[in-house]
Amino acid sequence: MRRRTLISAAGVAGAFSAVSFARPAVAQRSAVRTGLDRLAAEDWARLRGGTVGVVSNLTAVDREYRHLVDRMHAAGVKIGGIFGPEHGFRGSTRVGGDSGTDARTGLKVYDAYRVTHDQWAALFTEAGVRTVVFDIQDVGARFYTYIWTLYDSMVAAARLGLRYVVLDRPNPIGGRAFGPMLKPAFTSGVGLKEIVQQHGMTVGELARFYNGEFLTKPARLEVVACEGWHGGLFAADTDVPWVMPSPNMPTPDTAAVYPGTCLFEGVSSISEGRGTTRPFEISGSPSLDYRWRDTVASHNLPGVALREAYFVPVTSKFTEQLCGGIELKVTKPSAFDPIRTAVAMLVEARKLPGFAWRDDNPGRPPFADLLFGSDGPRKMIDAGASVPDIVASWQDDLTAFNQRRKPYLLYPRGH
Known part of the structure; x- marks a missing residue:
């Protein structure tokens, strides 16, 4: 893009x-707690005691626009590496991903855009990861690449026996599905598996769907669900901050x-x-x-x-x-x-x-x-x-x- x-x-x-x-004017925005909000309220308890890898980008913010990684790092959670999708971890690249050292935290950033399952596994192994955390805002379309970053990283995590934790966020265009189904002969980087064009699911729901329908070896999946969201709410109806x-x-x-x-x-x-x-x-x-x-x-x-x-x-x-x-x-x-x-x-x-x-x-x-x-x-x-x-x-x-x-x-x- x-x-x-x-x-x-x-x-x-x-x-x-x-x-x-x-x-039409929204009388009052629905209060929604994202997976990040809920995990932070628990003082990151379920992530302590092991090395965490974070699959994320610029959208993983709380309602004060503080980033997940910055908060985890400040709280002393041990982060072995950050894995950035298309456009990079901090959103600093126009095309492709990025790699190097994150200036704010000093943590290592791995370019995880368009990497294979074997490459994902190698990156997780290099970073010493035992738990993978995914937090990226999706937009609800099959050809938006972040949901395939989710799928590919889940496959690799399952192969290695890693725990995979999805911090869920609302689908900004609601919970209804529309459009044609992907057929196997037409898989590509903009569609790896058989879902419809507007899937109408959150990333947490997609992760559960992938785990039950597509992964031959299921991941040790945990979804930290949103509170206060339902499929009839669109982005303008909630108080969840929008970061492009x-x-x-x-x-x-x-x-x-x-x-x-x-x-x-x-x-x-x-x-x-x-x-x-x-x-x-x-x-x-x-x-x-x-x-x-x-x-x-x-x-x-x-x-x-x-x-x-x-x-x-x-x-x-x-x-x-x-x-x-x-x-x-x-x-x-x-x-x-x-x-x-x-x-x-x-x-x-x-x-x-x-x-x-x-x-x-x-x-x-x-x-x-x-x-x-x-x-x-x-x-x-x-x-x-x-x-x-x-x-x-x-x-x-x-x-x-x-x-x-x-x-x-x-x-x-x-x-």
Whole structure:
């Protein structure tokens, strides 16, 4: 994910539809205690007496924005090493991970981005780890890489017989699942195992799901669950601090649309908004204008309003070119389906001249297929299928996934 940069003045231009974009005011935010909050309140008791390895990044903060590692270190917990995912432990890298010595604590940082299970095991062994602690804010999409850092490190910990402790955090986009299932032939770094596109689970629930469904040797897993969260709460409904988990995920509004509009990373002819201050919330290209917005709006998509938008990316696709397109404004999170919305955008864009899927990796499936998890949705879009038919194509898999995940859920869902 590339560094977030400033949008030009042209980015604020564009006509608004008659629909109000104001989100209903939250009367009172729900008080939620994260796994970190609960562990700190216990004075880290369950981590004392052994060497701990911490898989974490900049998002592992308490409500005063104090970092997990800084607090553990100050409290005298023995930390053998820190294992940083994509963008590094402190969020200091635009691409890849980082390694070296953490300036604040003097602890060793290991680059754990895209390492194999064998490499994870070697890193844990080198650090003398007996307990692994995971605390990273996820955003709820299958192709966001931190959940696969969780999976890979769990496999290695299980192999070594290590204890694995997940400090849970709310899913910022709620507990509902949407979208197609990943098929085994389409595994990649943006999807290693069979889950749906918007999984609707917390990292603690995912860890339980991985342990029960995918690990041949289960890990010695402990989840320090949140208190006060349920699947009907979104980021704006809670008092959990937000720290942007990657350079192009600046706000919870970005997270809300990301499981859908990240699909435009699989389209070479349309920008997904990288190089602007609203990545994934705006999409477009130099050849698009208000007509794309109007045709997509005709689908009467629930929970979202569409703004005709113009922007000039300063990096990534169409750098320094004026683009026309759509800005998404989620008006009712509980009714919004980001994947259905993105499919409607793709269906209408596919009808226009110049549309092209990204296909820059010979011998591998088109990138859109890796994001969807199969080639079915792309082929249906190419064939001119309707949005309802495309969405219906994955409903059986989605229903099966919802049933399969039930034993591993920790929080009420209410549907």
